[in-house]
Amino acid sequence: MSTSVGIHIKGSASIAGKQLFEPLNMHIKAGQWSCLLGPSGVGKSTLLYLLSDLASHVNFDGTIVADDGLPLAGRISYMAQTDLLMPWLSILDNTLIGQRLRGDKPDIDKAEKLLAGLGLSEHSKHHPSQLSGGQRQRVALARTLMEEKEIVLLDEPFSALDARTRADMQELSAQWLEGKTVLHVTHDPAEAARLGEQIFLLSESGLRQMEVPTGAIVRPVDDPDTLACQGQLLKILREVDS
Amino acid sequence: MKYFFRILISALLIILAWQALVTFADLPHFILPSPFKVVDTLWELRELIASHALVTAIEILLGLLIGTVLGGLTAIWLARSKIARYLVKPVLVLTQALPVFALAPLFTLWLGYGMESKILVAVLIIYFPVASAFFDGLMQTPKGWLDLGKVMGAAPRQLQWRIQIPAALPSFASGLRLAAVYAPIGAIIGEWVGASEGLGYLMLLANGRAKIDLMFAALLVLAVMTLLLHYAVGKFCDVLVKKYKQ
Structure with a gap:
């Protein structure tokens, strides 16, 4: 089995001259589950494309480096919203x-x-x-x-599932992906609160790192601290959205 | 079974209308022979008609096979190479501006009165719809699959073979369905222009000698052959679409 590796993303992205988000400085910790929240269209998925070298249409001004200094190519696997x-x-x-x-x-x-x-x-x-x-x-x-692969990118993979199946999938994925460096793009604050060992919020004004509930993942759906975090995340998400 | 039943009903209706027309309009048999007369002639001249039908059937099937293979390979080649797309695709479209029928006399001149010139007409008619439909399918592979393949480190050849081509098979099937309609037209046109065998030749010959019943008998056999071809190709295409459709 492979060991895990962290990723450092620093810079800003634009498409056809239009800036997607303010310059960001993001460290995805090795072996942890990092959730990336944010309003639609802000470039969350673009960030995943950049990491997996699929974003030929995006101009990225900055650096994306693995903590061990080796190239990222060939060390990533990817799960999308549709099962593909x-x-x-x-x-x-x-x-x-x-x-x-x-x-x-x-x-x-x-x-x-x-x-x-x-x-x-x-x-x-x-x-x-x-x-x-x-x-x-x-x-x-x-x-x-x-x-x-050491790094797993998840692009809203559970968003099309019903609530119960989604909760099951969250648990199953956390169990099986333990120890890997996961970057999970989601629009669901509840999901981020359950799964995030790091929670980032990306908006037009840039990246913010949010506080994480106590307890190891996957956190119980009815854990008060998790629910409070979920509420807090939703509140902030609505503020940046408006 | 239901399909055949429906065809049978339609055929019966047509035959009834046909007989009614002959009876009530009192048409002479050299203008429109009665269905019974046609069946009678068909049975009487079965060996002659069968030998010509065999020639036409071979032309159609070979034309379909070669045209489909060439069209399919062209589509794959165009999808693979940007240069080919740039240089060859306009030529392909341009060739469609020329009616293949207009070229048929040339093919007879070059290839003679045998099967080759007819097969070539059929091939040329079939080639374009197959190439065009399949190429469109190849260029429309869902982006998610291609992205997944790239992240997985797919070799370009594997990506084409395992994702792009299978994903385009339903489009290929629509081209093939069209090809099955066109193939008999190609073969018959080829035979009309100049032949010594085949149902098209037999029909012209019969027409020239006012043997309209024979002409109709040949036409009937051609219709049955064409229907069978549609049915077989349609079934095959259904399987392709069912298995490969997203």
């Missing part, structure tokens, strides 16, 4: 897609173990259309875990 499963592949083959895309020998044993761990064994031969939204996101998690 290929409808023509079985669940097992979807889990193996990363290795196949790189031309590596697929490790079927490992994929089957992961699917079993996530309660998906009986579905491994099924196709995505036969699964529920929550199950599909679990497959996406299996695919992400299969990559064994």
Whole structure:
């Protein structure tokens, strides 16, 4: 297994000459779960694209460096809001897609173990259309875990799920991604309060680091401190939004 | 089964209307023969018609196969290479400005009266819809999948083979459906321009000798062949779309 690594982002981004956010200075701590909150359109997802080198349309003026000084390329895996499963592949083959895309020998044993761990064994031969939204996101998690990368970027992966499935997915993900450096973009203060070991709030005026509730993650949904933090985050989010 | 039943009903209705027209309008048989006369001729000349039908069927199937393969490969090539897109795509569109039918006499001149010139007409007609539909599909791969592939460190060839091409197969299927409609047209046009065999040739021959019943019999066989082709290609396309549609 890989060890985790922190990331330091410093600078500002613009698209076609229009600045997205004020210059920011963000340190994502190694092995921790960092949540990034903020109003829509402020560039939260752009930040993920910048980290994963997908933001060819964005002009970033600054530096993005890993704490160990090595390049980030090849050390990142990514989970999006939609599950991005290929409808023509079985669940097992979807889990193996990363290795196949790189031309590596697929490790079927490992994929089957992961699917079993996530309660998906009986579905491994099924196709995505036969699964529920929550199950599909679990497959996406299996695919992400299969990559064994130190850094995991999450772009609102649970936002399309119903409340109960979302809470389940939060717990499952926190359990399986423990020890990895996670940057989780979310628009849900409750999610940030439950999962964040660091909570950032990005708005047009720049980045703020918020206070984090006490207790280890995943925090219980009814924990008073977590609920208070959630309320506080929502309040600030509404202020910056208006 | 339901599909065949519907066709059967439609066919019966047409035959009824046809017979009614012949009976009530009192048309001479060299203008419009009765359906019974056509069936009679079909049975009587079955060997002759079958031998010509076989030629046309081979032309259609080979034209469809070659046109689809060439169109598909062209689409993949265009999707892969920016230079090819820049240089070749305008030429492709330009060739569509020329009606292929107008070229058919040339092909007969160059390739002779055999099957080759007919297959070439069919290939040229089929090639463009397949290439164009498949290329459009290849260029519209959902961005999320491509991003995922890039983050996973996909090799470009693998990305195309495992994501781009499968994701574009439903578009390919719509091109193929069109191709199945065009293929018989191509073969028949080719035969009309100059041939020594085939249903199109037989129809012209029969027409010239006022054997309208034979002409209709050949037409009937052509219609059945075309319907079967539509059905088979349609089924195949349904499977493709069902499996690969997002």
